[in-house]
Amino acid sequence: MAGNVKVFMLMAAMTALVMALGWMLGGAGGAMIALLIAGGMNFFSYWNSDKMMLRQQGAVELSPEQGGDLYAMTARLAERAQLPMPRLYLLPTEQPNAFATGRNPENSAVAVTQGLVRTLNADQIAGVIAHELAHIKHRDTLTMTITATMAGAIAMMGNMMLFAGNREGRGGMIGSILAMILAPLAAAMVQMAISRAREYEADATGAAISGQPRALAEALQRIAEVAGRTVNLPAEKNPAAAAMFIINPLHALRADRLFTTHPPTEERIARLMAMQGGTPPASGVGPASGVGT
Structure with a gap:
């Protein structure tokens, strides 16, 4: 409950930032127009975000026959999570990773990469899928879509501030330049805070769904190790979607790691092992799964 309140407050702060930039651009009318534009973008994202995300990542839907054991x-x-069966997709990349998308549990999808199926064992894969089902159960996929859309709107409005710097009473040129720089940064920080809070919640609920906190901890460690040295080209081309993955898919050498949307993997593992009542898994744990598609 406390986590949901925090997310609500952070989203309210992002909405206030949208309106503040709108006011700087056009006064009270500008604030209302900015809010309406953000609302329109969110409405579009509500209906189309899952299709856009899956298309960007080159996802291929799996039928029951094609998906097999997976x-x-x-x-x-x-069924254990008391959710409808989501659509299941395979991503053609060797980086082990996964994400969930969809506006609600009735219109949801879980996508896993070829690398995840080949790298993890069956228990670890179950932990990852349970984590993604937890995001669907908490409706995090909708929350993250809205925050990503609003962050994009704020970045766009921040760039527009440079051309509104001479408007009297609305910050002047210096205020516009500061807003252009600081507003997108503030939006990114809010987006990161929301994403990190959601990941901790999904880890806990996912461990409860699978009944194996240690397997999920092992999966997180293994994914983080391999993802850091494996390039995920679709994710690199669409870095705004990085927050949707279970582990940051962007390459370890990129500066994106300075502003990662994910909490430290070590902290996530520690929390899961506290649920299990054991010691953290050793590095490199986990044989290949043998779970076919």
Whole structure:
């Protein structure tokens, strides 16, 4: 409950930032127009974000026959989580990773990469899928879509501030330049805070769904190790979607790591192992799964 209140407050802060930039651009009318534009962008994202995300990542939908054991595992976990069976997708990249998308549990999808299926064992894959189902159960996919859309709107409005710097009573040129620089940064920080809070919640709920906190901890460690040295080209081309993945998909050498949307993997593992009542897994743990598609 406390986590939900925090997310609500952060989203309210982002909405206030949108309106403040609108006011600087056009006074009270500008603030209202900015709010309406942000609302329109969110409405579009509400209906189309899942299709856009899956298309960007080159996802291929798996039927029950094509998905085999992976599809059956997802169905069992969805039933345990009291959720409808989500659409299941495979991503053609060797980086082990996964994400969930969709506006609600009835219109949701879980996508896993080829690398994840080949790198993790069955228990670890179950932990990852349970984590993604937790995001669907908490409706995090909608929350993150809205925050990403609003962050994009704020960045766009921040760039417009440079051309509104001579408007009297609305900050002047210096205020416009500061807003152009600081507003997108503030929006990114709010987006990061929301994403990090959601990841901790999804880890806890996912561990409860799968019943194996240690397996999820092992999966997170293994994914983080391999993702850091494996390039995910679709994710690199669309870095705004990085927050949707279970582990940051952007390459370890990129500056994006300075502003990662994910909490430290070590802290996530520690929390999961506290649930398990054991010691953290050793580096490199986990044989290949043998779970076919």
